[in-house]
Amino acid sequence: xxPQRLLDIATEKCTLGCPILDxxxxxxxxxxxxxxxxxxxxxxxxxxxxxxxxxAMLPPSRGGLSAASLYxxxxxxxxxxxxxxxxxxxPSPFPSPLDHVLVRGVHTADELLAILDxxxxxxxxxxSGVPVKLIVIDSIAALFxxxxxxxxxxxxxxxxxxxxxxxxxxxxxxxxxxxxxxTNQAVDVxxxxxxxxxxxxxxxxxxxxxxxxxxxxxxLSWANCVNTRLFLSRxxxxxxKAVDLGDSTSEGTYTGKVRRIQVVFxxxxxxxxxxxxxxxxxxxxxxx
Amino acid sequence: xxxSNLPISPSHRGKLxxxxxxxxASLSSISPKQLAEGPSTGASLLSHTAARTAWDMLTDExxxxxxxxxxxxxxxxxxxxxxxxxxxxxxxAPGIGKTQLGIQLxxxxxxxxxxxxVGGKAIYIDTEGSFMVERxxxxxxxxxxxxxxxxxxHRKDLHGIEAKMQPNNFLSNIFYFRVCSCTEQxxxxxxxxKFLEEHENxxxxxxxxxxxxxxxxxxxxxxxxxxxSGISLKLMRLAKRFGxxxxxxxxxxxxxxxxxxxxxxxxxxxxxxxxxxxVVLYWNGNERRAHVDKSPSLPPxxxxxxxxxxxxxxxxxxxxxPRMA
Numbered sequence: 245x246x247p248q249r250l251l252d253i254a255t256e257k258c259t260l261g262c263p264i265l266d267x268x269x270x271x272x273x274x275x276x277x278x279x280x281x282x283x284x285x286x287x288x289x290x291x292x293x294x295x296x297x298x299x300a301m302l303p304p305s306r307g308g309l310s311a312a313s314l315y316x317x318x319x320x321x322x323x324x325x326x327x328x329x330x331x332x333x334x335p336s337p338f339p340s341p342l343d344h345v346l347v348r349g350v351h352t353a354d355e356l357l358a359i360l361d362x363x364x365x366x367x368x369x370x371x372s373g374v375p376v377k378l379i380v381i382d383s384i385a386a387l388f389x390x391x392x393x394x395x396x397x398x399x400x401x402x403x404x405x406x407x408x409x410x411x412x413x414x415x416x417x418x419x420x421x422x423x424x425x426x427t428n429q430a431v432d433v434x435x436x437x438x439x440x441x442x443x444x445x446x447x448x449x450x451x452x453x454x455x456x457x458x459x460x461x462x463x464l465s466w467a468n469c470v471n472t473r474l475f476l477s478r479x480x481x482x483x484x485k486a487v488d489l490g491d492s493t494s495e496g497t498y499t500g501k502v503r504r505i506q507v508v509f510x511x512x513x514x515x516x517x518x519x520x521x522x523x524x525x526x527x528x529x530x531x532x
Numbered sequence: 533x534x535x536s537n538l539p540i541s542p543s544h545r546g547k548l549x550x551x552x553x554x555x556x557a558s559l560s561s562i563s564p565k566q567l568a569e570g571p572s573t574g575a576s577l578l579s580h581t582a583a584r585t586a587w588d589m590l591t592d593e594x595x596x597x598x599x600x601x602x603x604x605x606x607x608x609x610x611x612x613x614x615x616x617x618x619x620x621x622x623x624x625a626p627g628i629g630k631t632q633l634g635i636q637l638x639x640x641x642x643x644x645x646x647x648x649x650v651g652g653k654a655i656y657i658d659t660e661g662s663f664m665v666e667r668x669x670x671x672x673x674x675x676x677x678x679x680x681x682x683x684x685x686h687r688k689d690l691h692g693i694e695a696k697m698q699p700n701n702f703l704s705n706i707f708y709f710r711v712c713s714c715t716e717q718x719x720x721x722x723x724x725x726k727f728l729e730e731h732e733n734x735x736x737x738x739x740x741x742x743x744x745x746x747x748x749x750x751x752x753x754x755x756x757x758x759x760x761s762g763i764s765l766k767l768m769r770l771a772k773r774f775g776x777x778x779x780x781x782x783x784x785x786x787x788x789x790x791x792x793x794x795x796x797x798x799x800x801x802x803x804x805x806x807x808x809x810x811v812v813l814y815w816n817g818n819e820r821r822a823h824v825d826k827s828p829s830l831p832p833x834x835x836x837x838x839x840x841x842x843x844x845x846x847x848x849x850x851x852x853x854p855r856m857a
Contacts, residue, residue: 245709245719245720245723247655247707247708248708248710249704249708250665250668250703250704250706251700251703251704253708255664255665270666274664276661277661277662277664278661403747404747404748404749407744407748408748408749410744411712411713411744411745411748414660414661414712415712415713417661418661418710418712443625443786443795444815445625445626445627446626447627449815449818464626464784464785464786465747465785467625467626468743468744468747468783468784471660471661471662473626473627509626509627511631511632511662511663511664511667512664512666512667514841
C-alpha cells in the first residue's frame with residue numbers, strides 16, 4: 245500500500261463542447277469523480293449528456309478523452325435520433341462514432357447495481373478496443389421514484405442503495421479513471437413557516453426554475469454521494485427581446501426561454517453560473 | 533502493609549501471594565521487569581508506564597502546537613487551531629466546506645516553525661474522491677503567499693527556507709491515499725502505524741470522509757459500531773504516539789428527535805463519543821459558521837468563516853465576535 249504522488253496526478257477533464265460552459269467548470273467535467281446535473285424536465289440534462297458522450301470521443305487536443313462512453317438510461321426510449329443528429333455537429337475522429345456510445349437501459353435500482361458490479365470487466369476490457377472514459381446515468385432519480393414508500397424502513401433501504409451505487413461508481417472512477425455524470429430531477433419545495441428547518445445544501449439558499457422553488461430529488465443522502473452538483477434551470481418568461489447569439493452560429497437570434505447552469509457545490513469551483521441555450525446543433529453557453 | 537490489604541484485583545493479589553510476596557516491603561526492591569518475569573504475574577500488571585502527574589500533562593499541553601485554519605475566528609474557538617495529540621471531528625452538509633478545511637489543514641501543517649507553524653507533513657485519506665489536486669495547488673500557493681507576506685522577518689538565514697516554500701513542495705509533502713471500500717479504509721488505517729514509523733514528521737492525518745463507506749448496507753449495526761470504535765481507538769493511539777492531529781470529516785443526516793427531523797452528524801450515537809472534539813459546520817443565512825459542539829477543554833462557541841479562492845479565511849467584512857453558544 246503506497247500513497248499516490250500528487251504531482252503525478254493531473255485531473256483530466258472532458259469538454260462539454262462549448263468554451264463558455266467549460267470555463268464555468270474549470271475546463272470541463274472532471275474524471276475520477278461523480279458530477280451531477282440536476283434540474284426539471286426539459287431543461288436540457290439529456291441534451292448535455294448526449295453532447296458530452298460525443299465530445300468524449302474528441303482527442304485531448306480538442307478537450308476530449310479519445311474514448312467511448314457508456315450511457316445508462318432509465319427513461320425510455322433512448323433519444324437515438326437526437327444523438328445521430330448531434331453527431332453531425334460534433335465530428336469525431338472515429339469512422340462510425342455511434343459505435344462508441346454504448347447504451348444500456350435499466351428499470352430498477354437493483355438492475356443498476358448489477359450492471360455496476362460487472363462494469364469492471366467493461367472498463368478493463370472494452371469491446372471495441374477504445375477505452376470507456378465516460379459513464380452517464382440518465383437519470384438516477386427515475387429509478388427511485390416508485391419502488392419506495394415514505395416509511396422509515398424503505399427510506400433507510402433507499403439510502404443504503406444510494407451509498408452502494410455511489411460507492412461502486414466512485415470505485416470505478418478511482419480505479420479506471422472515467423468521468424461519471426449522473427442526472428437528477430428537481431422536486432418542488434413545500435414552503436413552511438419554519439424556514440430554518442429547510443436544510444441549505446451548497447451555495448444557494450434556494451433554487452428556482454420556471455418560477456418555482458425546487459431542490460434536487462433524492463434528498464440529503466444522495467447529496468452526500470456526489471462530488472459536484474450543478475443545477476440547471478429554466479427562466480419563467482421568454483426574454484423581452486430575442487437573444488443575439490453572435491456570428492458564431494447560423495441561427496442568428498434565439499427566442500426561446502433562456503436556461504441557466506449554477507454550481508451548487510464542487511470541491512474545485514467557486515460559486516458561479518452562466519446562461520445557455522439549446523439549439524439544433526447542441527447546447528451553447530452565452531457570454532455575460 | 534500486607535499484600536492482601538492492597539486495593540488491587542483479586543487475581544493479581546492471588547498471583548503476587550502465590551509468587552511469594554506477602555508484604556509491600558518485599559516488593560519495594562524488585563524492579564517491574566523482574567516481577568513480570570516471575571512465574572505467574574502477568575507482565576501487563578506492572579510493565580505499564582507509571583502514572584503521569586497532571587502537572588506534566590499541563591506542561592505538555594501548553595507546548596503542543598496548533599495547526600492554524602487561516603481563519604482567525606475559527607482558530608479562536610478552537611483554542612489556537614487544530615490540536616495535535618487529539619482527534620477532531622468536523623461535520624457538515626455537502627458544500628459547506630469540509631473538504632476545503634481538510635485541504636487547508638493539510639497545507640497549513642507544513643508552514644515552517646520559523647513562521648509560527650508546525651513544520652510537518654500530512655496524510656490525506658480520501659474516501660470519496662473529493663480531493664482535487666488543482667485546488668490543493670491553489671490553496672498551497674495562497675498559503676505560501678500569505679505566510680511570506682505576513683512575516684516581517686526577511687532574514688538572510690531564512691532564505692533557504694523561503695526557497696523551499698513552493699507549491700509543488702507542499703504537494704509532495706501530502707501523502708495521499710485513495711480508498712474505495714470499507715475494508716480498504718480499515719486496512720490503510722491499520723497500515724499507518726508502520727507508515728508513520730518510516731516517514732518522520734507527519735503532523736496531521738485527515739480522513740475525508742470517515743463516513744462514506746460505512747453508510748452502505750450494514751446488516752448488523754453492532755458490527756459497524758465495533759469497526760468504527762476500532763478505527764477511532766487506532767487513530768487515538770496514533771495521535772498520542774506520534775504527537776499528530778487527527779481530523780475526521782463527517783457527513784450529516786436527519787434524525788427524528790422530539791417530533792421533528794433534526795440534523796445530526798452521521799454514524800450514530802455511539803460514534804459521537806469517539807472523538808475528542810466535535811465541530812459542526814453550518815449555514816446561517818448566507819454565512820458559513822462553525823460551532824464547537826463537544827470538547828473537553830473548549831467552551832461551546834461559534835465563529836464565522838468563508839471559503840475563498842485562497843482557501844479558508846475569515847468571513848468578510850463586518851467584524852463579528854465569536855459567540856458563546
